[in-house]
Each structure stands twice: as C-alpha cells, then as structure tokens.
Amino acid sequence: MSISPFLLPLLQGMMFSSPSPAIEIKPGQIFKGKVLKLFPDQMALVRIGGTQVMAKLETPLSVHEETWLQVLPQSNPIALKVVSGRQNRTGNQMGNDASPNHIKVSELLDSLGITPTKNSEEIVQYVVKNRLPLTKEMILFFRNAFQIASESKEPLSSAALRESWYKSAQIILDKNLPLTEETLKSVQMIINGPSIGSLIDKLMNAIKVLEIPSQQAADQSSSQSQQIQVMNRSQAEPQQAQVSNLSQVQSQQFPFSEQSQFIEQAIVQLRGKKPVNDGVNKLIQQLIRVLELIKGFPRMDQDNNHSAIEAIKPSESFLPQMIRKLGLAYESHVKQILFQPDAVQVPETLKGELLRLFSVLERADIHETLQPRETTQLKDAAVKLIQNLNGQQILSRNDQNHPFVNYLFQIPFSTASGEYRTLYLQMEFKKSSVGKHIDSDNCRILFFLQLDQLGDTLLDVNILNRLISIQLHTNHPMVTKVAKFFQGILSINLEKYNYRLSSMKVSSFPEEKVEEKKEMKTYQRRYRGVDIRI
Template sequence: MNGITAFQTMMSGVRETSTRHGFKEGQLLIGKILQLFPDQKALLQIGQLQLVAKLEAPLKTLQNYVLAIDHKSGDDMILLKMVEEIPEPNATAKGMAGEILTAARLQKSPGALKLAESLVRNNIPIQEKQLVSALHWLQGVSPAQKDKAYQSIQFSLQQGYPASEGVFRSILEAMDDKPMILRLQELGRALTKEDLPGEAASNLSKVIESILKKPDEIAQAKLYSVIDAAAKGTDSEEKEIANVILQKMQAAQNKFDAAGTILQQGQPKEHQELSTVFPVVFKQEGKPVIRERAGLTEIETAWLLKLAENSSGGLEEGSHVKQLLAFIADKLGMKDEFHVFLSLKSDQQGDLEKEFHTLKPLLIAASKETEIPEIKEKAEQLIHRLNGVTFLQQEHGPLQTQWMQIPIHSEWMKSDLSIQWKLRKKANGQIDPDFCRILLYLDLTSLKEMMVDVQIQDRVASITVHNNSQHLKQLASKFSGELKNQLQEIGLNLSIFKVKSFEDKLYSGDGTGHKFGVPAERAYQGVDLKI
C-alpha cells in the first residue's frame, strides 16, 4: 500500500473551509442567510464559516441560496449575487448539488451529481469551467480509480490549484496504492529490454539501477569493513579465513552480476575492486542468510554468517538509514527546483541540462525522446507521481505540511517510506524546531505496515508506533532507554513512547472505502529496523 493514501485520513479529520481571501470572482457556493443588516449587508453561514457580505438583492433570513461571488465592494467586502433560491425539500447535500449544477448550466449526470455533492459537503466554492474540466477528466478515468479521482479533484480545488487534468492526474498518481519502487523496477526492466539510442534513456536506466542497489551497497560496505578488519586483526585463525574470503571475492569479481557492486564514496580503490563481487548477506526471520556465496566453503560460510550476526550487517543503524535516505532523495532530484532558481538568478541557464542527472528531469527527457508506448507511459506515470507529492504540500498561515516519498528496495523493505512533516514558522519566516509533528509510514518484510507518529512541543517528544504485531510492545520496551539517550543527544526529552495497534475506527478514511490499510495480524519474526 502507498502510505500517501494516509492523506485521505488527514483530509477527513480536518475540513478546511475557504476564507474570504480565497474567494474568486465567478465562484458558486451555497450560503444560508442568518441575519440581515442595513446597507444590504448580511451574516451568512457557508459550511462552518460565518462571514458578513454585501448582497446584490434583498434575501430572506434562514433561507439557503446558490450565490455567486461578484467582486469586492469599495469597503473590501465581498459582494454576492443570488443565482438560485434553494427550496426547502432540496436543502440536502444531494439536493444542493443539483442546484449548483443547474446554476452552472450543466447536466445532472450521476458523475456530475457525485462530484458536486462532494464539493458541497466540503464547502468548496466552484466555477463552471472548473466543473467542466473536472468532469471531462473523469470520463477517461478507469472505474477502479473513480473514487480516488473524486478525492483528487476535491483536494485540488480545496487547495486552489488550477483545475487542469495534469494536476488532477498528478494527485491521483500520488494516491496510487502501487509503491513507487515497483514502478521504478517496471520502468527499469522496460528500458533494459529495448536498445534505446538516446542519452536520456541510458542515464535514466543508470539512476534507477543506483536507487535499487543502494541498500545492498551500504549494508555490504559495512560487512566488508568488518571482514577487512578481521583480516588485519590479531587472531591468526580469523585472519586466515578473512584473507581467504577476500582473495576469493577478488578472483570471482567478474562472475556475479552488478547487484553486488560496491562503489562506496571514499572507499580506497583497491577495496572497490575487492568488493565488486561481494557475498550478499541479509537477514531473514532475524538470522543472516547469504544469497550469493562467491565460492565459499561451508566453514567460510559459517564464519561469515557468524560475523554478520555479531556485526548487525544490515541497514539497522541510524547512520546507515540516514545515508540511504539522503542518497535516494538526491537521486529523486528533490533539490533540482532550488538549483533551477539559482541558475536562472545567476543567468546560467545553458548549464542546466548538463547538471541534471536525477530522476525527474531524466524521466521528462526520456518520455520526449522515446516513441515506445510502454516506456513513455511508465515514465509519465512516475513524472505525475513525483509532481503529485509536490502538490500535497500545504500552507495555512504559519503552519506547513510537507510530504516526501522515498522508494526503498532491500531485503527488509520493498516499498516506499512516506514521510509527512507538520511544521510551524516563526515570525521571521524560519522553521521553529521546537514545534513539529512527523508521521512516517512504511511496509516492512516482517513487521508489515507501520506508522510512527512523532510530536515535538517545547523540545519534548512523544512517539507513538502503530503496528499490528503482537510482540512489538515487548521488543520496543528494550530499546526505549537507548531511544531516550539518543534524543537527549540532540536536545530532545522523551516524554511518551508507546506502541499501539492500528484502530479501524481511527484510520477508516473518509467513508469512500479507501482505508489506511491494516493487514491481517502476523506474528513477529526478526527486527527490521531500529528507530
């Protein structure tokens, strides 16, 4: 499951209502007259929002109307004109949706009624051309994606984005349950099948390959350093075995595929050559397993497994996870837009294409370069996926909500790590580090679906881990002291650390049938990741 579908839950929990500053001329909305004032002014109820506006014509109190935003009057007050009076029998969400469509001169098709009803229920003003554009896009959406497509439109209009098919599709792709890592693998295989002449396709294939390989590279670089240390140690028996393994790795370096290649930045050249064919070690049900033995004997294999078990040769240390996330974020091109701004500001546009060797610009270039339908379609899906994550960013006054999705391929996780930050800005515009909330969603091999909720207020942290494993509470208690010490090193005090199961009532989505999914319970086997 794609963790970004969790944003549906966030949307259902907090209904944002447009303020008067967000209203645009020509928008239609449903309003109820609460009180009349002199000079054709009135107090209106628009969803949960109450405001005073100027009316173009006298209206009745306690009556619902379809109103159109005309313009602001001289005193900076919104001027509304009456489009339709809503009869009492139609004063329901469904009835008012029909009135909105009538006012917009649109047919009351089932799709149009459903869309208009969702907008009425969420108090979202709408323009006729926005409805037309949204309904036109919905016609090309598959039935399986229809419900999420309505949510995509609702979110787009709620945030004030242009009512374009590109925006709608991007947000829909961001909600796709298929992990980004699987889409990268599919595109990588499609690129490998075809002998493409263009430079963009070749560079794109290399970037995808580097993203897929990086977890193994980091884990094996650590294990290599342990073997190398044993080869230089004082124990004669261990030195002998370690040196034999290093020699066999060197001799076999051309016999294994590139999945074992380690090009760790900063690693000595001779070590790069030795580690080209590295026995790939990973943990399965808590025990290290060798996927590729590089011609090792049973004794050498047993020694290496013991070494791996004692050295925790996987991605379990915070520094390794940080290294992995930083690498993938860089390859996804999350800083590209900032570099574009700097380049344009310094009038160095000519070097932009040379500088960009990250995923998003290469996807755009490859989709333009190729005529192969499969590659073009898969590249465009990923382009929209990356754009959609950007569109999910929100800002309400001093509060910001930011999203990031990191595709990870390893033995402990073949999914995406979805991260949501809720941040607060200071008066000077800088982010306040004393107040934030971080939500992390990931799908692990052993623990399955997990969400970590970190809330920080006045440098005090409370952490809640949501997971359905029966034994995670006992395991988490063993690490709570270490977690507390680590947080203290960065100036944070841990007040609460608890593990809870997912609650269907809490993560039930918005009634459309799309949940923040919870799989069937499964007993815990092995530790996937230390937080």
C-alpha cells in the same frame, strides 16, 4: 504496493490541512445561507459558513430559515435571491453532506447557466460537500478535470474513484496551479496510484524483458537481438533453474544480494554491447544511468542488520540526499543553470534520467529497431515514475508567506526479498521566527513503512517544547516487548541533544473500516506539525 487504508486519510488530511481562506462573495456565486436577524427595507443578517454578512433579500425570508442564495450582480449593498432548497429549521433541513434528496441540483445548475447533466450534478454535490465556492467557473474547472480523467486508461465506473480524481483537482486548485493532464495525473498518482517502490519494480521488469540489438561476432550473427543476462550461470545455485535472459527473471523472487547482482550484471552487459545505431547507443547509456541511480537507493537487508540501519536511518543528511537523488529539486537546479551556467552543475537524478530516457524512446530509429510492445512497456513505466515524482513536488509546494509548511515524500528502498518498498514521510511544521527554518522545538513527524516481517508500521513523533512523545502503530506481537527494552536507551540518547522522552506507546491498527474512519477524523484534528530532526 498501494498506500495502507490506515495512512491514506492522514495523508489526504495533510493535503487539505491549510486554513480555509476567507469567504469572498462574488456576483453569480451560490451558497447555502441561514437568516439570523431581519431588519427594515428587506435587510437581513445572513450566516454563510462561519461568516455573517448584511444583505438585501430579494425574496422575503423568515428568521432561522436556511436556503440556497445567489449573489445578484452590481448591487450595493449585497443583494441575494433565493435559488432552491428553501427550508425552515423545523422542517427537513439540508445536511452538511449535501444529500441529493435535500438539494435541487438541476435548479442550482440552471441558476449558474449550466445545462444539467449527470456529471455536472455529481460535481455540484462534491463542491457543496467540500464547501467550495459554488460558481460557474468552479463547476467548469471540475468538469475539465473529469474530461481529462475520462481520457486516461483508468475506468471511472466507481464513485470512489471519480471522487479521488476530484480530490486531485481540488489539490491543484488549492495550490493555485494550472489544470493540465500532467498536473492532474501526477497528483492522482499520489492519491490513488501505486507507491514509488512498486513503480521501480515495474520499471525493472520492463528493463528485464527489453531486447536490445547489438552487433555480434560472426559466430553469433544468427541472432541480432539478445536479452541482457541476469547472472552468470556459474553463480546461480544448483537447485535454481538456469537463467539465460532477463525475461525469465521477472516471475522469480530473488534475495537482495541477487537483485543487486542483477543490476550489476545488467550494467556490465549493457556496456559490452555494440549498438547498431545512435538511438540504441543513447538508450544503452540512459539505461546504465538509471540502473546506477537505483542501485544507490537504501536497502533493508535482513541478513545484515547493521548496514540496513545505517542505510535508512534519518540522519541529518539522509532526507536532503534522497530528495536530490530522486530529483525532487530537479527544476530548481535547471533554473539555476539557466541564470548561472558556470556556478551550478545539475546532479544526476532519477527524474532527470527518466526524462532523458523518455526522450530517447521517442526517437524514430528506436521505433524502427526495437519491438513496439517492449518500448511501450518501458515508456509507460518511466512516465508513471515521473508522474509520482511530479506529484510529490506538487504536494510539497507551499506558499512562502504562509506560516505552515507541508511536505510529503516517498522514499524507495529494497528489501531482503528483492522487492522495492516505500517509506512514506509526512511533514507539517511551523516556520521558526528566525528566517524560514523548521521550528524543531515544536513539531511533528510521521513515518510509515511496509516491511516483510513487521508488516505495516506507523511511527508518530510529537515534539512540544523539546518534550517528545512517541506513538508506534503495528500489528506485530513482539514490537511491544522490543520497544520497552529500547525505551531507556532512546531516552539517554535523546538527552544528549537536549530532548526528553515523555512517553512511548505501542498500539495496533484499527481492524474494522468503520472504526478506522472515525479514528482518523479524531487523529487528524490533533495533528499540528512535524519535523525530521530529533
């Protein structure tokens, strides 16, 4: 299941929410400038974005004239020459959207020493629209990103899809990370890929159809491959079809209790197998570890509301515990092992076990024993899950010297239908004056859930001087009545922690996409910071 269209602009807004750095004028850089004042000796006061600079104009310009300018090398004071798109304010001005009708893109590329192509012209338009420095290095950076994206299995026929790859590359640029195939695909998995819950479903389906050879008794030697059984036939309901292997399971919908039994029975069946070689033995052990980790993820079981609430409530230890289980701190633990091998033990995490699973699937004896189609399917599912986890880590990477911190997490949980869903958790907060802890007096939290009965549910919590306001977005008709019923109870419980509830509102999601985009722009401007503790 992909991210809701209502939530995606909020998440992307958080990714680019850091303040824009001061403009650094470099030789060869091209930018759109407007002449504010003229002085003798061809000197002028020029506005570049929100910055005003004194520069010498190589080409005469008039006051209020707006045009494309390029910084000349080795000039003191700064010298600027006109590139293209020269326009007077009374004429047809260039808009902020950088419309191709207003910009001679080919001339801009020629000035940068780059051969104009359709791809390069599209990159220039993206760079200008997002107000990035228009330099040769910037164009080459995005061109390399486009080359990596072109080599992926995903077609780039859609302009929206190509822009999502550019956004992923821009995040890598903002985070000051190297542009590689893995970093780009990992960010793209968060921006435009399926959720972690959907990826876990895909991994489970790949395990279900996996045929693992086993040394069987003499009366079973006619077949060297048996698939893991999902359930004991005696446990299946009479009206259900008899299931003898996992390949028959993936087309059926099982309630949570049977989904849980599938994992338990799969682990039992795997432990009972007699591997034919060392590669198969390591594969069995890795599958067991992965299944045991997935089994420990929280659940939303509608038949047992109390245990469901206890499993997913945001207690003080819930988020750190899930971060460790998913492996979002995996590299940090490995680093500690390298420098303090006796002091730290790397915990079992989903990311760590998936990396080991991928390594096992690369073994030669696995390729010789298992069906290539099945190992490819399992490997692809594992790689995409790893990319999702890497993407979360990249988007949560923050500058230690920056006063604000951004986090984005996807927490998987299973539902009553047996599917895995995703809790999206967005956090943007200011570090407190004491150390680098969260300022829990002034912060904000954003939860997003996709549930079977309630559907899309967005919970937005604002905390200002320990005064809490809650905004709940949902299209379910009964939520308003339920929220009013629990508002008094919530207020009393918050006061125990020295917080006061100021308001609690319930509203539906926008229906029309055009209105939705406008609402998102206003919503994002009000967004200041978040926290996970109430």
